[in-house]
Amino acid sequence: MKDPLKYIRPNIKALAPYSTARDEFKGGDISVWLDANESPYDNGINRYPDPHQRELKRLIARLKGVEESMIFIGGAGSDEAIDLTYRIFCTPGLHNAVAIAPSYGVYEVAAAINDVELRKVALRADYSLDVEAMLAAADSNTRLMWICSPNNPTGNAFPREQIVELADRFDGIVAVDEAYIDFSERGSMLGIVSDHPNVVVLQTFSKAWGMASLRAGMAFAVPQVARVYGMVKYPYNMNGPTQQRLAREIERDIAPQVAEIIAERDILADRLSQLETVKKVYRSDANFLLVKFDDPDTVYDMLVANGIIVRNRSRVAGCEGTLRITVGTPDENRRLLQTLARHDAPTC
Ligand SMILES: *Cc1c(COP(=O)(O)O)cnc(C)c1O
Numbered sequence: 001m002k003d004p005l006k007y008i009r010p011n012i013k014a015l016a017p018y019s020t021a022r023d024e025f026k027g028g029d030i031s032v033w034l035d036a037n038e039s040p041y042d043n044g045i046n047r048y049p050d051p052h053q054r055e056l057k058r059l060i061a062r063l064k065g066v067e068e069s070m071i072f073i074g075g076a077g078s079d080e081a082i083d084l085t086y087r088i089f090c091t092p093g094l095h096n097a098v099a100i101a102p103s104y105g106v107y108e109v110a111a112a113i114n115d116v117e118l119r120k121v122a123l124r125a126d127y128s129l130d131v132e133a134m135l136a137a138a139d140s141n142t143r144l145m146w147i148c149s150p151n152n153p154t155g156n157a158f159p160r161e162q163i164v165e166l167a168d169r170f171d172g173i174v175a176v177d178e179a180y181i182d183f184s185e186r187g188s189m190l191g192i193v194s195d196h197p198n199v200v201v202l203q204t205f206s207k208a209w210g211m212a213s214l215r216a217g218m219a220f221a222v223p224q225v226a227r228v229y230g231m232v233k234y235p236y237n238m239n240g241p242t243q244q245r246l247a248r249e250i251e252r253d254i255a256p257q258v259a260e261i262i263a264e265r266d267i268l269a270d271r272l273s274q275l276e277t278v279k280k281v282y283r284s285d286a287n288f289l290l291v292k293f294d295d296p297d298t299v300y301d302m303l304v305a306n307g308i309i310v311r312n313r314s315r316v317a318g319c320e321g322t323l324r325i326t327v328g329t330p331d332e333n334r335r336l337l338q339t340l341a342r343h344d345a346p347t348c
Contacts, residue, residue, distance in 0.1 A: 001195070001196075001197060002171070002196075002197060002198045003197070004173065004197045004198050004221075004222060004224065004225050005224055005225075007089050007143055007172055007173050007198070008088055008089060008225075008228060009087075009088065009089065009090070009091050012087070012088050012228060012231075012232060013228075015231055015232070017230075017231040017232075018235050020036075020048070020051050020235050020236070021035040021036035021037075021048070022036065022048055022050065022051055023051065033047070036048050045240060045241065047240070048236055048240075049236055049238065049239055049240035049243055050240075050243065051235050051236050051237075052230065053073045053238055053243055054068075055243070055247055056073055056238075056243055056246055056247055056250075057071045057073065059247055059250045059251075060073070060218065060250065063250060064190060064220070065190075066190060066193075066220055067223065069223035069226060069227070070193065070220050070221060070222065070223055070226050071218060071219075071220060071226060072084075072218065072219040072220075072221070072226050072229035072230060072233070073216065073217070073218055073237075073238055074215075074216070074217040074218070074219070074233070074237060074238070075215060075216065075237040075238030075239060075242060076215050076217070076237070077204060077206055077212075077215045077216065077217040078177070078179060078202045078203065078204040078206070078217030078218065078219070079106050079110075079217065080217060080233070080237065081202050081217050081218070081219040081229070082106050082107060082110050082175075082177075082202070083110045083113070083114070084219070084229055084232055084233060085144065085173070085175050085200060085202075085219070086110055086111060086113075086114040086116050086144070087114060087232055088228050088229065088232055089143045089144050089172075089173050090114060090116040090143050090144060092114055092115035092116065093115050094141060095116060095141050095142070095143040095144075096116060096117040096118070096119055096139070096141055096142050096143070097111055097116055097117070097118050097119070097142065097143065097144035097145065097146065098118075098119045098120075098121060098134055098137045098138055098142055098144070098145045098146070099118055099119070099120055099121070099145070099146035100120075100121055100122075100123055100129065100134070100146065100147060100148065100151065101120035101121060101122050101123065101317065101318060102123070102151075102153060102154060102313075102316050102317060102318040102319050103146065103148045103151055103152065103153075103154075104146075104148050104151075104152045104177060104179075107146045107148075108120075116144075119137045119138075119142075121133050121134050121137045122317075122318060123151075123154065123318065127151070127154040127156050127282065127318075128156075128158070129147070129158045129159075129162050131162050131165055131166055131169075134166060134170075135166070135169055135170060138170060138171075138172070142170075142172055143172045143173060144172060144173050144175060145166060145170055145172060145173070145174045145175065146175050146177065147163055147166065147174060147175070147176050147177070148176075148177040148179070149163065149176060149177070149178065149181075149184075149186070149189075150178075150180040150181070150183065150184050150186075150284070150285040150286040152179065152180070152286070152288075153288070153290055153311070153313050153316065153319060153322075153324045154282060154290055154318075154319075155282055155283065155284030155285060155286045155288060155289060155290050156282065156283055156284065156285055157180075157181075157184045157185075157186040157285040157286075158186075159186070160186060160187070160189060160192075163176060163189055163192075163199075164192060164196070167192065167196040167198055167199050168196070170198070172198065173198050173199075173200060174196075174198060174199050174200070175199075175200045175201075175202060176189045176199060176200070176201050176202065177202045178201055178202060178203050179202070179203065179204045179206065179207055180207055180208075180285065180286035180287060181203060182207070182208030182209075182254070182258050183207075183208060183258060183261065183262055183265075183284075183285060183286050183287050184285035184286065185285065186285065188201065188203075189201050190220055193220055193221060193222060194222065197221075197222040197224075197225065199221075200219055200220070200221045200225065201219070201220040201221075202217065202218065202219050202220075203217070203218045203219075203220070204216070204217045204218065205217070205218075205246065205249075207286075207287060208254055208257075208258050208261075208287070209249065209254055210254070210257070211246070211249060214242055214245060214246060215242070216238070216242060216246055260330075261287050261327050262287075264327050264328075264329075264330055264333055265284060265287065265288075265289065265327045267333070268289060268325070268327060268333050268336075268337070269281045269283075269284065269289055271337050272289065272291055272325075272337070272340070275340055275341065275344050276344045276345040277293050277294050277295070277299060277340070277343075277344055277345050278291055278292070278293060279292040279293060279294060279321065280292040282322075287326060287327050288324055288325060288326045288327060289324070289325045289327070290313065290319065290322050290323075290324050290325075291322060291323055291324075291325055292321045292322050293321060293322070293323060294321075294345070296312060296314040296321055296322060296323050297312070297314065299323060299340070299343075300312045300314075300323060302339075302343050303336075303339060303340075306339045308335065308336055308339060310323045310324065310325045310326070311323065311324040311325075311326075312324075
């Protein structure tokens, strides 16, 4: 088994993390809190929150079937975990990362912010993953590989054997972004983390959980790696009201909503593929569809004029001609289809 600690930057490994007042408090029957220079006037938010989000970790551990020590929680979504992943493993100006393309734009922006070269490896024309090309793009300074599965914006998830193979053969960290995993029939890679300690799995509460506004993301890793995320993060990286709201929402059952989205996605894919102007609907394991049109810009403008916004991906390399359409409520999807049908090219 690989020792993931060898991929951690030396300065990070040597880090003595900031110790908050709440860290130093070791428990006891305290009723007068004079340790953190807070305001004593209770307005519900005058106290610092738990910097380690212990209650939330307990709930997430139960939800995901992992140990609490394997969890990092980000208060700026999983985008926070993406940035931290670069900061923990890549020395600026020295190490590089490899990512599939097309994929989520934040890998590239976070790489640039951290002065890390990002090497993009094109998916095949059918958007399948080219494991050999990924490995060939890596060199001795490659610390990180990004696999987004299901992938944004293509929608497809990759076979778990391929991800396991990358984890086995790549001498570095494989970060698997599972933002859309709840919509996919392919299971999460969470289960391989203990056997493959060079794997980090990212998930979020922004999509299937319906809490994009809360900005809550997660990273899962073996305890010795998850601990480092906890050391590098901002001390109070998730605010108190968010922790409390999230703890309540986690008790909810999202299965009915997820099932409805999946059913709607499949209906939508079917109806879209019957339109004249649609050239191809790509298979999706997520809550959106990548759809190829004859003239995506015209369709995009027409939809906007009708009060419907989708994502124009037609200028993204590998996505030429496409719009990315999020699955909405049954009513919203019907509106989309009616609007497209009204403007569909006449059949000859
Ligand atoms: C939406 C999305 C995320 C989630 O980002 P948050 O910061 O958690 O809202 C992460 N990765 C991908 C690929 C996404 O599409």
